[in-house]
Amino acid sequence: MPEVFPALPLLFGALAAVLTRGRLRAVLMLAAPVVGAYCVWTLAPGTTAHIELLGYDLTPLRVDTLSTLFGYLFHLAAFLGVVYSLHLKDTPQLVASLAYAGCAVGAVFAGDLLSLFIFWELLAVTSAVLVCARGDDRALGAGVRYLLVQVASGVLLLAGTIVYARAGNSLDFNAIGTDAPGGWLILAAFGIKSAFPLVHNWLTDAYPESSPTGTVFLTSFTTKVAIYALARGFAGTELLVYVGATMACFPIFYAVVANDLRRVLAYSLINQLGFMVVGIGVGTQLAVNGAVAHACTDVLFKGLLMMSMGAVLHVTGEMRASELGGLYKKMPKTALLCMVGAASISAFPLFSGFVSKSMIVTAVLHEGYDWIWLALLFAAAGVFHHAGIKIPFFAFFSHDSKHVKTAHEPPTNMLVAMSISAALCIGIGCFPRMLYGLLPYAVDYSPYDITHVLTQMQLLAFSALAFTSLKLYHVYPPELRSIHLDAQWMYRRLAPSALRWVFLRLRGIDSALRSFSLATLSRVADGVARHHGPGGILARSWPTGSMMLWMATLLGLTLLLYYF
Amino acid sequence: MSGDDKQYVFDKPANVRRVIQGLLAVCLVLVGLDFVVHRHVVHPWEGVFGFYAMYGFVGCVVLVLLAKGLRRIVMRTEDYYDPATGYPGDEEEGGDA
Numbered sequence: 168m169p170e171v172f173p174a175l176p177l178l179f180g181a182l183a184a185v186l187t188r189g190r191l192r193a194v195l196m197l198a199a200p201v202v203g204a205y206c207v208w209t210l211a212p213g214t215t216a217h218i219e220l221l222g223y224d225l226t227p228l229r230v231d232t233l234s235t236l237f238g239y240l241f242h243l244a245a246f247l248g249v250v251y252s253l254h255l256k257d258t259p260q261l262v263a264s265l266a267y268a269g270c271a272v273g274a275v276f277a278g279d280l281l282s283l284f285i286f287w288e289l290l291a292v293t294s295a296v297l298v299c300a301r302g303d304d305r306a307l308g309a310g311v312r313y314l315l316v317q318v319a320s321g322v323l324l325l326a327g328t329i330v331y332a333r334a335g336n337s338l339d340f341n342a343i344g345t346d347a348p349g350g351w352l353i354l355a356a357f358g359i360k361s362a363f364p365l366v367h368n369w370l371t372d373a374y375p376e377s378s379p380t381g382t383v384f385l386t387s388f389t390t391k392v393a394i395y396a397l398a399r400g401f402a403g404t405e406l407l408v409y410v411g412a413t414m415a416c417f418p419i420f421y422a423v424v425a426n427d428l429r430r431v432l433a434y435s436l437i438n439q440l441g442f443m444v445v446g447i448g449v450g451t452q453l454a455v456n457g458a459v460a461h462a463c464t465d466v467l468f469k470g471l472l473m474m475s476m477g478a479v480l481h482v483t484g485e486m487r488a489s490e491l492g493g494l495y496k497k498m499p500k501t502a503l504l505c506m507v508g509a510a511s512i513s514a515f516p517l518f519s520g521f522v523s524k525s526m527i528v529t530a531v532l533h534e535g536y537d538w539i540w541l542a543l544l545f546a547a548a549g550v551f552h553h554a555g556i557k558i559p560f561f562a563f564f565s566h567d568s569k570h571v572k573t574a575h576e577p578p579t580n581m582l583v584a585m586s587i588s589a590a591l592c593i594g595i596g597c598f599p600r601m602l603y604g605l606l607p608y609a610v611d612y613s614p615y616d617i618t619h620v621l622t623q624m625q626l627l628a629f630s631a632l633a634f635t636s637l638k639l640y641h642v643y644p645p646e647l648r649s650i651h652l653d654a655q656w657m658y659r660r661l662a663p664s665a666l667r668w669v670f671l672r673l674r675g676i677d678s679a680l681r682s683f684s685l686a687t688l689s690r691v692a693d694g695v696a697r698h699h700g701p702g703g704i705l706a707r708s709w710p711t712g713s714m715m716l717w718m719a720t721l722l723g724l725t726l727l728l729y730y731f
Numbered sequence: 732m733s734g735d736d737k738q739y740v741f742d743k744p745a746n747v748r749r750v751i752q753g754l755l756a757v758c759l760v761l762v763g764l765d766f767v768v769h770r771h772v773v774h775p776w777e778g779v780f781g782f783y784a785m786y787g788f789v790g791c792v793v794l795v796l797l798a799k800g801l802r803r804i805v806m807r808t809e810d811y812y813d814p815a816t817g818y819p820g821d822e823e824e825g826g827d828a
Contacts (some may be wrong), residue, residue, distance in 0.1 A: 650808070
């Protein structure tokens with residue numbers, strides 16, 4: 168079979184979702200990621216395809232171990248997402264989902280910055296459709312804000328690319344670094360999509376507003392493409408270690424108090440991205456392997472958690488912790504699957520998070536970043552606290568909510584998608600070689616030694632103990648109907664208020680200026696009227712006789728002067 | 732509370748107590764293993780007895796206390812940004828606030 172551009176099957180799947188309906192559509196949509204993954208499998212590392220465009224040599228296809236790994240990952244995520252949304256009849260959402268996944272695949276196989284930019288922007292547009300999928304005012308507002316931020320990231324990427332290329336560099340997308348011309352612009356573009364601190368709020372704003380199925384897709388692609396881009400372009404940039412540690416730590420405070428459970432997961436997504444960014448910043452083979460491996464396991468366990476919360480939302484129409492609880496009585500399977508995801512994200516031994524997160528933490532410790540190591544340990548304990556315990560506890564246990572009466576298990580396809588994800592989480596956790604074999608560098612690492620397992624279990628068990636005691640002694644903050652201000656306050660409140668203040672001041676100055684000029688004008692008009700108006704001195708008509716008299720006087724005077 | 736009168740696992744306080752006791756037992760065993768198991772150590776603090784256990788517990792307590800403090804500063808009502816649009820899920824309740 169000749170090499171096929173690996174994004175095409177998913178994009179054709181999106182087209183098929185437009186043209187077909189019913190069972191045929193389901194079959195075609197399920198087939199698309201499978202065929203796509205097969206295409207990735209047929210591509211030998213080192214394969215490239217070139218096209219000439221406007222005098223630039225572009226490489227829309229470049230195959231190596233890093234792109235292949237993400238290629239498989241995205242097809243797997245797309246497949247799970249399609250299974251999860253099989254019950255859905257909403258054509259625009261289904262089309263956008265597959266097109267979005269296709270663009271993500273295109274982005275990781277793009278061999279040059281211009282091709283990357285094209286897919287980068289297509290990702291923004293297709294995913295914005297998913298953010299708006301619910302169709303209410305909140306979702307539309309979030310979608311517009313989301314699109315603005317994503318397009319800004321694209322513009323920065325394009326600007327950086329132009330500066331980079333004009334300095335005589337080839338457009339090939341390899342290691343860039345911050346010293347390269349345009350490097351900071353490109354890093355900023357990647358940083359926005361990776362949810363760096365202060366530019367992270369698009370994620371926690373938009374993802375929880377999407378539909379149950381839309382959020383599952385959103386969680387899997389945009390941020391992972393950004394992590395891929397960082398790993399390729401900026402591995403070993405030390406700044407990223409500190410940025411990543413900040414990302415790992417600050418969102419967990421928000422996650423503890425956030426009420427919307429998918430918002431809790433969105434904050435915890437940033438926290439997981441923080442681990443990956445630290446790994447990329449450290450830049451050793453073990454660290455980058457850990458970052459990439461963690462991106463893979465995160466797609467699975469975060470996807471699983473989002474799916475389980477999506478199932479709760481689908482069944483109850485509610486996502487706020489303050490309004491949920493007790494659902495284990497009616498949704499035991501969902502609760503169990505959710506707990507598998509929770510155990511994985513918390514990095515329990517034998518679950519997937521453990522085998523990837525421990526690589527990053529080990530690399531950080533061996534490179535001598537002591538404070539960063541402590542920060543990551545704190546973040547790891549915090550993850551268990553908010554994602555591992557809070558999510559299942561407040562959704563499925565805690566006090567009985569009014570939804571318990573009417574709740575039931577979600578549609579079978581949702582359960583199947585969650586079960587496959589859960590099986591993969593446990594599979595990777597128990598047999599990490601499955602994953603390690605696909606990593607960009609050869610791995611000589613085993614997570615399962617007694618020290619690792621014991622210390623991790625101690626950390627987690629005592630986090631759980633802390634949660635339990637705080638809950639028992641009523642120190643734990645109650646779930647309240649509320650939102651919490653974050654960086655978006657700056658552009659949703661501060662900037663509009665500042666503009667309003669400026670315009671109010673300007674209006675004062677403006678009206679003063681206007682009345683002053685009106686007064687001046689009317690004064691001028693009065694003056695003109697006085698002098699030139701009827702009876703004005705300059706507008707009086709003179710009789711011809713007086714002119715003749717004056718002429719005669721002048722002539723007489725001339726005559727007199729002439730004589731003397 | 733639920734419509735049917737079926738008793739579920741955690742409706743019985745005894746079962747909740749059992750879970751908590753189980754957790755306590757697990758914690759004790761894990762710390763106890765520090766006596767028996769010789770851990771290999773990269774950073775000197777790792778060697779301190781029960782370091783990970785203590786760090787996990789204290790870290791989480793600090794996390795929650797700081798988060799409570801954070802809440803005092805940044806918590807707002809649900810309609811803070813957009814008073815016109817309610818929260819999804821509230822429609823069928825007839826606008827209770």
